[in-house]
Amino acid sequence: MYDLFSNLSAWMIPAIIVFIPLYAALRRKVPVYETFVEGAKDGFGTAINIIPHLVGMMVAISMFRASGAMELMLSAVRPLFDWFGIPSEVLPLGILRPLTGAGSLAFTADLIQTYGPDSMIGRIASTIQGSTDTTLYVLTVYFGAIGIRRTKYALKVGLFSDLVGFLAAIFICLYIFG
Amino acid sequence: MVNWIWLFFIAASVAVAAINGNMDAVTQAAFEGAKSGVTISFGLISIMVFWLGMMRIAEDAGLLKKLARMLGPLVRKLFPDIPHNHPAIGYIMSNLSANLFGLGNAATPMGIKAMQELQKLNPDQTTATPAMCTLLALNTSSITLVPTTLIAIRMNYGSANPAEIIGTTLAATFVATSAAIVADRWYRRKSPPMIPPQTNLTKPPSNISSSTPTTSGGGETLV
Numbered sequence: 096m097y098d099l100f101s102n103l104s105a106w107m108i109p110a111i112i113v114f115i116p117l118y119a120a121l122r123r124k125v126p127v128y129e130t131f132v133e134g135a136k137d138g139f140g141t142a143i144n145i146i147p148h149l150v151g152m153m154v155a156i157s158m159f160r161a162s163g164a165m166e167l168m169l170s171a172v173r174p175l176f177d178w179f180g181i182p183s184e185v186l187p188l189g190i191l192r193p194l195t196g197a198g199s200l201a202f203t204a205d206l207i208q209t210y211g212p213d214s215m216i217g218r219i220a221s222t223i224q225g226s227t228d229t230t231l232y233v234l235t236v237y238f239g240a241i242g243i244r245r246t247k248y249a250l251k252v253g254l255f256s257d258l259v260g261f262l263a264a265i266f267i268c269l270y271i272f273g
Numbered sequence: 274m275v276n277w278i279w280l281f282f283i284a285a286s287v288a289v290a291a292i293n294g295n296m297d298a299v300t301q302a303a304f305e306g307a308k309s310g311v312t313i314s315f316g317l318i319s320i321m322v323f324w325l326g327m328m329r330i331a332e333d334a335g336l337l338k339k340l341a342r343m344l345g346p347l348v349r350k351l352f353p354d355i356p357h358n359h360p361a362i363g364y365i366m367s368n369l370s371a372n373l374f375g376l377g378n379a380a381t382p383m384g385i386k387a388m389q390e391l392q393k394l395n396p397d398q399t400t401a402t403p404a405m406c407t408l409l410a411l412n413t414s415s416i417t418l419v420p421t422t423l424i425a426i427r428m429n430y431g432s433a434n435p436a437e438i439i440g441t442t443l444a445a446t447f448v449a450t451s452a453a454i455v456a457d458r459w460y461r462r463k464s465p466p467m468i469p470p471q472t473n474l475t476k477p478p479s480n481i482s483s484s485t486p487t488t489s490g491g492g493e494t495l496v
Contacts, residue, residue: 107374107376108376108379111327111379112327115327115330115331115334115336116327116330118334118336119330119331119333119334119336122334123333123334123335125330125333125334127330130326130329130330130333131326131327131329131330132326133326133329134325134326134327134328134329134330134332135322135323135325135326135329136322137321137325138318138320138321138322138323138324138325138326138382139318139321139322141321141325141385141389142314142315142317142318142321142322143314143318145314145317146310146311146314149310149311149313149314150306150307150310150311150314151279151310152279152310153306153307153309153310153313154283154303154304154306154307154310155279155282155283155286155306156282156306157302157303157305157306157309158282158283158286158287158299158302158303158306159282159283159285159286160302161286161290161295161298161299161301161302162285162286162287162289162290162293162295162298162299162302163289163290163293163295164282164285164286164288164289164290167289193413197309200422203423203426204426207426207427207430208430211430212426212427212430212431212432212435213432213433213434217427217430217432218437218438218441221420221423221426221427221438221442222438222441222442222445223445224420224423225417225420225423225438225442225445225446226415226417226420226442226445226446226449227413227414227415227445227446227449228412228413228414228415229413230413231278233384233409233412233413234275234409234413236317236381236385237384237385237388237405237408237409237412238388238401238405238409240385240388240389241385241388241389241391241392242392242398242399243392243398243399243400243401243405244399244400245399245400245401246274246275246401246406247400247401247406247460247464248406248457248460248464249401249405249406249409249410250274250275250278251274251456251460252406252409252410252413252453252456252457252460253409253410253413253414253453255452255453255456256410256413256414256449256450256452256453256456257413257414257449259448259449259452260414260445260446260448260449260452263444263445263448263449264441264442264445267441267444267445267448268441271440271441272441
């Protein structure tokens, strides 16, 4: 099963890369190289536009973690988790996951290393990490690239779905592997 | 809301650091954060340049239109305010499929490109449209079939069955995405329409769709 999927992933990108220009050139007579260069030009400016947004966010998140403010916030919720019988070791993931992709991945790897990949904590952490994306990053990059400043309800929806996904991951794992 | 979260992070950090007496670490973290913001953006350059080049070929060859037509009905349900055959739909489809197959580095450029197309339909260039919020919601909950990175990590640490989390991840992702869609719908209905006196919300306002160029657009500069 995994072999099938990992092979599929490995073939997917080369297949796309070869199919698009091949189809364009043979079926539609598109000047593929020139078209590629023309479209690619936009990429640089777009990536550069994101810098101020990303710097602003990363500074705040990095400070929040280093100061111990995140730990403080967690200790407030921890009793609730203990009361429900949920391993509170995974709690930091709930806050880290929407904020930083690299940070939460590192934390997940650390949990897996400490408690073992086949422990309940390891399974829950893997599921949480895999089931949602870094909301704040996605918001910063997508809206930053087009200069949206008023984000309306987008962040609320993203964070709400993170919370639902976090709780769902925990309860599904407790139910399936418990 | 972003403003308040940002302010909260910074203010809370300094306040807690003052109590904990680790102000040095916070200062250092601030500049490390700034550095990683730039590093991430620079990492995006190569990916963006490459995939936007590829996608332009796909667009010129009419592949995006094909993709949009194939999966159009579903997308039209989720994005009722995008005019038919608008290039945004093709990019949204590419973005969602890239996410689905775990092609993270292809998903971001396509998502950004979709946002740029949606921006062309936007009457107020600094405020997000409902369609943008929906696309964001789908991306933040990330529907992924196979979490390849995690399976690799689990293998590294000697898991007896590294892939056993595929099922639980799929289930959790499904719940999270459903929650995102429901919440998005709810807010969408609650928020006032952006173009004032259109009575019928299901039809895209004609003054927008007609004034929008439906050709490949070209290098719009973003400030």
